[in-house]
Structure formats: C-alpha cells, structure tokens
Amino acid sequence: MRAADALFEALKAEGVKHIFGIPGGANLPIYDALYDADFEHIQVRHEQCAGHAAEGYAKASGKVGVAFATSGPGATNLVTAIADAHMDSVPTVFITGQVRTDLIGTDGFQEADVTGITMPVVKHSFLVTDPSQIPDYIHKAFHIAKTGRPGPVLVDIPQDLSKMEIDYEPITAAPRLPGYQPNTEGNIKQIRIAAKALANARRPVLYAGGGVVNATASEELRELAGADRFPVTCTLMGLGAFPAPHEQWLGMLGMHGTRTANYAMDEADLIVAIGARFDDRITGKLSEFAPRAKFVHIDIDPAEISKNVPAHIPIVGDVKKVLPKLTGEYRALAPDPSRLDEWWRRIEGWREQYPLRYEDSSDQEIKPQLMVEEMYRATGGEAIVTSDVGQHQMWAAQYYPFSEPNRWLNSGGLGTMGFGLPAAIGAQVAMPDEQVVCLAGDGSLIMVCQEFATAAAHELPIKVFLMNNGNFGMVRQWQELFWDERYKAIEMGPSPDWVKLAEAFGWTGILCDRKDDLAGAMKTALETEGPVLLDVRVTPNENCFPMIPAGAAARDMVG
Amino acid sequence: MAESGTKNLLDLDDLRAEGGLTGRRHLLSLLVENRPGVLARIAGLFSRRGFNIDTLAVGPTEDPDISRVTLTVDGAVHPIDQVTKQLHKLVNVIKIRDMDPGTAVAREMALFRINAAADNRAEIIEFTQIFRAHIVDVSRRSITVEVTGTTEKIDSFERMVRPHGLIEMARTGEVAITRARPES
Numbered sequence A: 001m002r003a004a005d006a007l008f009e010a011l012k013a014e015g016v017k018h019i020f021g022i023p024g025g026a027n028l029p030i031y032d033a034l035y036d037a038d039f040e041h042i043q044v045r046h047e048q049c050a051g052h053a054a055e056g057y058a059k060a061s062g063k064v065g066v067a068f069a070t071s072g073p074g075a076t077n078l079v080t081a082i083a084d085a086h087m088d089s090v091p092t093v094f095i096t097g098q099v100r101t102d103l104i105g106t107d108g109f110q111e112a113d114v115t116g117i118t119m120p121v122v123k124h125s126f127l128v129t130d131p132s133q134i135p136d137y138i139h140k141a142f143h144i145a146k147t148g149r150p151g152p153v154l155v156d157i158p159q160d161l162s163k164m165e166i167d168y169e170p171i172t173a174a175p176r177l178p179g180y181q182p183n184t185e186g187n188i189k190q191i192r193i194a195a196k197a198l199a200n201a202r203r204p205v206l207y208a209g210g211g212v213v214n215a216t217a218s219e220e221l222r223e224l225a226g227a228d229r230f231p232v233t234c235t236l237m238g239l240g241a242f243p244a245p246h247e248q249w250l251g252m253l254g255m256h257g258t259r260t261a262n263y264a265m266d267e268a269d270l271i272v273a274i275g276a277r278f279d280d281r282i283t284g285k286l287s288e289f290a291p292r293a294k295f296v297h298i299d300i301d302p303a304e305i306s307k308n309v310p311a312h313i314p315i316v317g318d319v320k321k322v323l324p325k326l327t328g329e330y331r332a333l334a335p336d337p338s339r340l341d342e343w344w345r346r347i348e349g350w351r352e353q354y355p356l357r358y359e360d361s362s363d364q365e366i367k368p369q370l371m372v373e374e375m376y377r378a379t380g381g382e383a384i385v386t387s388d389v390g391q392h393q394m395w396a397a398q399y400y401p402f403s404e405p406n407r408w409l410n411s412g413g414l415g416t417m418g419f420g421l422p423a424a425i426g427a428q429v430a431m432p433d434e435q436v437v438c439l440a441g442d443g444s445l446i447m448v449c450q451e452f453a454t455a456a457a458h459e460l461p462i463k464v465f466l467m468n469n470g471n472f473g474m475v476r477q478w479q480e481l482f483w484d485e486r487y488k489a490i491e492m493g494p495s496p497d498w499v500k501l502a503e504a505f506g507w508t509g510i511l512c513d514r515k516d517d518l519a520g521a522m523k524t525a526l527e528t529e530g531p532v533l534l535d536v537r538v539t540p541n542e543n544c545f546p547m548i549p550a551g552a553a554a555r556d557m558v559g
Numbered sequence B: 001m002a003e004s005g006t007k008n009l010l011d012l013d014d015l016r017a018e019g020g021l022t023g024r025r026h027l028l029s030l031l032v033e034n035r036p037g038v039l040a041r042i043a044g045l046f047s048r049r050g051f052n053i054d055t056l057a058v059g060p061t062e063d064p065d066i067s068r069v070t071l072t073v074d075g076a077v078h079p080i081d082q083v084t085k086q087l088h089k090l091v092n093v094i095k096i097r098d099m100d101p102g103t104a105v106a107r108e109m110a111l112f113r114i115n116a117a118a119d120n121r122a123e124i125i126e127f128t129q130i131f132r133a134h135i136v137d138v139s140r141r142s143i144t145v146e147v148t149g150t151t152e153k154i155d156s157f158e159r160m161v162r163p164h165g166l167i168e169m170a171r172t173g174e175v176a177i178t179r180a181r182p183e184s
C-alpha cells in the first residue's frame, strides 16, 4: 500500500480517532490517504491552533493529541505549540509534510528544516528517509510521547516518500529504542529513607506539580496526604491534583500563590516535591527559597532532580508507583501524629490572617475576581476550564477551586497567550459530553480568534467567557508596579466589538457589563446551544495579588 | 506511641544534598546510535543548557550501528550530574560513561607544524625523540610532528615547541576506553 495509507494504519493501531490540521503541498499525499481513512479531521484555521487543540485534547483526556501541518510555513506555525507541549509535558505527536527528498537542502519552495528548528523543543523527532520507516516511526513516536515524562514528538515526512508503495505489515512488537528506558519503579531504599524523613519531620509540606496530573496519581497523592495530616500545595500545572476544598489544602504556591502556601514552604523543614520542577515562578529568589528545608524529590525525569534545587533524597520513578510505596512505608513507621500539631497551628494562623481577598465594587462594576467566582458557581465547579495567559489565568488559579485533575487546562511553562480557545476546541472534541469553558483574556483571544470558525464548523458547543479589561492586564500590572507606571503598548481598545465578531462567525454573542446581570448572563451562556462568547466588561485596572515580585523571596510577597 | 520514631530515627540535619561541582575535568564516553542528526542533538543540548564542551571526538565503534562520542567537560564549572542526565534524555544516546582516570586509557593525537630553521632544527628533532613523536613532513622552513599520548603529554610538547614558533596545531580531542580488569 501507499506509505501514506500505512501511516493511517499505524495511527489507527495507536487508537487515534481525531486529528487537528491544515493541508498543503507537501502533505497532500497524506490528506489524500485521509480521504479514505476513518478519522475525524478537525480543520483548524491556523497551525498553531492545531497544536494547542492537540494539547487540549491530550490534557483533557490523557490520550495522545495529534496534529498535521504541511512543510515550511505550516510546520513553523506549529513551533509555538510544540514548545508549549514540551514545557508542560503534554503527550503529542506532530506530523509534518516535508519537501521532496531531492529538494531537501536546496532551499526548495516551502522548505524549512523543521526537525532542526524544533530540536530544542521536542522530546524526540524523526525525519523519514525511507517510506518503509513510517509505521515504525509512528509507533515509536507514540511510545515516546506518552511514556516516561510525556512530551511532543515530531515526525517529518517528505512528500515523495509518503506517495511510495511499501509492504505494510502491522507492527505488534514493542518499539526497539535502546537509548530510551524510563525508570518507573523508584528505588525502594530511597523510598524508605524518604518515609523516615517524613516521620521525623515536624514541618512537612507536600508540593505537587503537573507530573501528578500526567501520572493520573491524584488518588495516590490523597492517600499519602491522608497518611498523616500533611499540608498540600500545588503548582499552577498541578491544580486539581488535590481537591481544593480539602482541609489540608494550602492553596497554590509561587508568584501568585497564597501567602499560606508560600510561608509554609518558607518555614518547612521537609518538602516532598512530587512531579514538580522548581520553576522560577515557584522558587523566586533561589538562594532564599525554603531555606530551612530538606528536599525529597520524586520525578520520572531524573534530569529534573537537583536541576534547580539540590535534593537530599532523590527518587526517580513514576509518582503513581512511588507514592503508594511511600505511603505504605510511612504508615509502617506509625509516627506520632501529634508532632504536627504545632505546625498546623502556625498554618491556621496564616490562613486566618491572609485569606485570598479583594475589594468588591459598591456599584455595578464587575471585579475580575468576582467574575471567576461567579463562573465557579455557574459551572458548579464541574467544567473543563481552559485559559489564556495573563491576570485572568492567575485569578482563575486563585478563585476557581479545582477538585479534580484534567479540568484545568492552561499554558504554564511557556505562558502562551492564545492557548485557551484552541485548547477548548481540543478538549471538547475529546470530551463531547463535558461542559468546556474557556476563560479568555481580551489580549490573548484576539491572537487566535480565527478559531471561532473552527468551533462553528465542527459544531463544538464551547463557551468562551471573556474577561475583558481592555488591556494586556498582566503587562499593565508590571508596568505599574515595577516600571514606574510608564504604560506602553498595553491598550486593546476600541475594537473589536466582540459580540458582533462572535456573531460574524455564527456564534451567539452576549455582552455583560453590570454586576447584577452577571450570574444570569453566565447561566444563559451555558444553557445556549452551540458556541457562545460572553463578553464580560471588568474593572480595567485591577491588580492580581498577592504576588512575589520576580526574583524576590516568599517573605517579600506584596498585596 | 512513646516508642514510635525511636527505631526510625533519622535526623533531618544529617541529610546531605546531592550533586554540585566536582572541580575536575571529566571525560565522558557516549555510545550513540549512528544516524544523521545525532551530533546536532548533542551539540544543541550543550549550547542550550549553557554547558561548554572542551574537546569532542566522534568515530565508529566495533558495531556499525553505534558511534562513540568522547567529550571532555569541566566539572569545576558544570555540574556533571546534570550534564549526563540531560544527555541521557536524548533518545539516540544509548550509554554514557564518566571515565574514571584510574581505570580508563585515554589518548589524544596532535599535529604540530613548527618553525625549523637551521639553528633550531636539531632541537626540535630532539624533542620529537624524547616525546616518542614522529616527524611526518619536512620542508626547508618547517617540520611537522605527530604526537600521540595523554593530554598532559601533548600539552607539554606544545609548551616545549611554542618558543620555536608554532605555525599550526591540530588536536583530535581525547578518545578513551576502559582498561581490561587484571585477570584474577
């Protein structure tokens, strides 16, 4: 059969049902084979959004997201999404067309060295040089994308090769990758030492990241937390891995985390990092980060351990396998739970003194924090929420208490504006029966608003709740606080008229600019069939607090 | 409950953090898949992580599907642990050995073209003999010498001939292999 047909056989064998993409010259043979193949193809309006949709698909469902693009500009348009998936460890496979093999290296029409361009931001990549490699590379790509620490894998296929005839035999053997053997079990000796350290800690904190979500280990995390009254905090990427309403929940940590979580890290004597990577948005000033603590670091990626913060007890393994062992070893030690009483009194003190708070308006002005709280009420806290990047993202992280994993889809590592809408498209495709809501920023949404067309064409009933503050709020906040109020290039107005724009794409558009109308408008938006944009006019100059200024320490939190 | 913890004593203050700088030069020997782009992945990794490669040598091994990359990295500047762990993440890198100077044989080859006028020609030939090097090319004004040995030996040969006028030098970077264990 044609190599392109074998490509789809391999994709089918991997369980793929949905593909996000855009065709072009170099991947025409692939689209020609797709004509006969049984897949749902979601034709996005920009390749970057094919990538983010594949990410949203993967983050919501745990399955590998797949995106197609043609050579040259198609492939370079994917790069932002590939980098995003790399930073946030999202299992994705990107399949690009490449120019004909005889044109490679000649600066041929629409030629771009996409394996070269993406090398720093992929988990791995394959450039096909022989058409018979295609099925094998696809299986390897999926294996690498979803095992170990997940990530993006690129397969670049020259146009002439995908047209060729090959002998296709289904591959059932496990892919042969001698240089790729993730260690998942965790060294039991190290786990025992960690259990002892926990048993002797008087001020412990469990610090969980996106790795817990990726490993589907929230249950296991809850078990460990419940083995004693261990306080738990999560990163932006880990939200939902531990239920926010839980009494042991300290709130998110880091730059816009709660004072309670950050102060607890600051005073902890033992921090157990679980599937987290000590990003600078977490640590702030490294030399003053958690100065009293020893660190247990559990991660599937050995290179994350002691990269930023040296670990005292490193444990390489899948947190889903390591956590139950740690819980078991800890329980066997039967430590005295009362040793944590004093620590909890300290934590309760912070909680009382520093709850998240904002000043609500006395008139009809809608405060952005209120908008998030209202959104929580309207969705019953049960929606899959995607977001863009900016203040609205941080307010969502603070004021929308996530109780389950895979419900909070955002761009944490790369901080990619415009992630929300395409991710919502991907999530809705993966989970057709779930309510998918995108909390968008006005600056972000306009970067990807062509995707309104995709949602309309595919009849995806996503709801976009636009937090419209008329500016690049997060940038405005930094200019206000750290750049002497020298405001530059932050205004978004006066266009567009979002309701009209939504309607132009066949969406329902609703405007809300009064506090009294907000709950009703959200209810209407959620109950209206098909895609809906709700343009909520919020206070334009609100700041997101509390905050650790970049490069400062937890003790220097402001606001 | 009073007893709990006593048999499990572990003072948190006794825990030591891992990693850090070793303060010495490390010779890393990598077995990698012999495919296009592998060297680019290794070089790219070093540059984007801010690691410096001091020397680099690439060549075939006894297995045609596998190449050996030998490189030296300064452990006083870079945490070697991080370097090797990052290298391990490359799917095409099969095996990494941080060669222990005590149990590895490491050699480098270098070519020197040295000014050799009538008055110093004899001295250069003498150095060549002392260092068990070979003269591989001669002209009226210069002599080209091939030196093989440890990096230190080549360094000292360089120091000896430099005052005579070193016209050109090419060094391969070290390659290494582990010593066979003494038969017991």
Ligand SMILES: Cc1ncc(C[n+]2csc(CCOP(=O)(O)OP(=O)(O)O)c2C)c(N)n1
Pocket: A388, A389, A390, A391, A392, A393, A415, A416, A417, A440, A441, A442, A443, A444, A445, A467, A469, A471, A472, A473, A474, A475
């Ligand atoms: C693609 C991209 N470009 C630029 C930035 C820098 N940046 C971070 S937040 C922000 C403003 C976001 O504005 P908006 O989407 O309106 O969100 P708000 O902060 O107002 O809630 C900008 C420009 C970015 N994160 N991503």
Ligand SMILES: [Mg+2]
Pocket: A390, A441, A442, A443, A467, A468, A469, A470, A471, A472, A473
């Ligand atoms: Mg805005």
